[in-house]
Amino acid sequence: MKLQTTIELQPTKNPLDYQSRSVLFGSCFASNIGSKLHFYKFRSIQNPFGILFHPAAIEKLISRAVLEQDYREFELFHQHERWHCFDAHSDLSCVSKEELLVNLNKELKNTREGIMNASHVFITLGTAWVYRNKKSQEVVANCHKVPQKNFDKVLFSSNQVVASLENIVKLVRSLNMNADLIFNVSPVRHLKDGFVENQRSKAHLITAIHQLIENSKNDQLCYFPSYEIMMDELRDYRFYASDMVHPNKLAIDYIWEKFKEVWISKKALPVMDAVSSIQKGLAHKPFNPKGEQHKEFVRSLQEKIKELQEEYPSISFVTAN
Secondary structure, three states: OOOOOOOOOOOOOOOEOOOOEEEEEEOHHHHHHHHHHHHOOOEEEEOOOOOOOOHHHHHHHHHHHHOOOOOOHHHEEEEOOEEEEOOOOHHHOEOOHHHHHHHHHHHHHHHHHHHHHOOEEEEEEOOOEEEEEOOOOOEEOOOOOOOHHHEEEEEOOHHHHHHHHHHHHHHHHHHOOOOEEEEEEOOOOOHHHOHHHHHHHHHHHHHHHHHHHHHHOOOOEEEOOHHHHHHHHOOOHHHEOOOOOOEOHHHHHHHHHHHHHHHEOHHHHHHHHHHHHHHHHHHOOOOOOOOHHHHHHHHHHHHHHHHHHHHOOOOOOOOOO
16 A cells, blocks of 8 residues: 655656755755764865855856855844844854955855865755845845835746846856756745745746746756655654744655665665764763773774774864763
């Protein structure tokens, strides 16, 4: 008896391995996948400007990074005892204006270098709804709790999303002609926009991505169906967190396994197992840190780390106690 419909997935021709370098931009789900890559010690950069929900925000970050357009003081503002930038998530906000400026421009540089060296660029789109600052007429990445009366809320059409994605591809290609660009739509539901409005938004994003890929006729532009896996294969509220909006750990782990089928090289799987074993060992809390049994455990763990790093020098761990 078949109790679930499943989405057929085919392994890509250019999967990630431990020589690959990836950059991830986008919504919460980009961070979920980025955290998995970080745990398994793949070389990756994730969300240098924090979580970005819509294509225009991702486009602006990549544009400024590629064109080396540093931020200046007049682009920052003070709100609720902290300095913010409308182009970045509040994770980057600082008490000091000078510190925020340094951090923003540092992350622009890191983004540019990451794109230049990337073998894979992953872009996760969360919503087609955007907020436009009435004063500047600029689309913002984050409102930072500035009163909503200062913004116009606009739904990007699929054509507007396509135009934004085309600009992203051109910008990336101006630095790196070889990287694969992998697009996906976040399974996180933006219900604050409304149930119908969320579905309209997701439909615009999905339509735009497929239009982009079909128009390009380039196998270096790809789509991973994370949204479809959540909506179809995991069609049950038990796969959501308590807010009924975000996928829970079980759902994230499930979609990660699907991601591995497509985007992780089979040759990398034994290395991932070794990394996971070491990570669990490093997280182990001993009953007696000074005992001989624990000392032997640490010596064995350090030997495993040394052997792995001899073959993969890019892998590093926090030193075991």
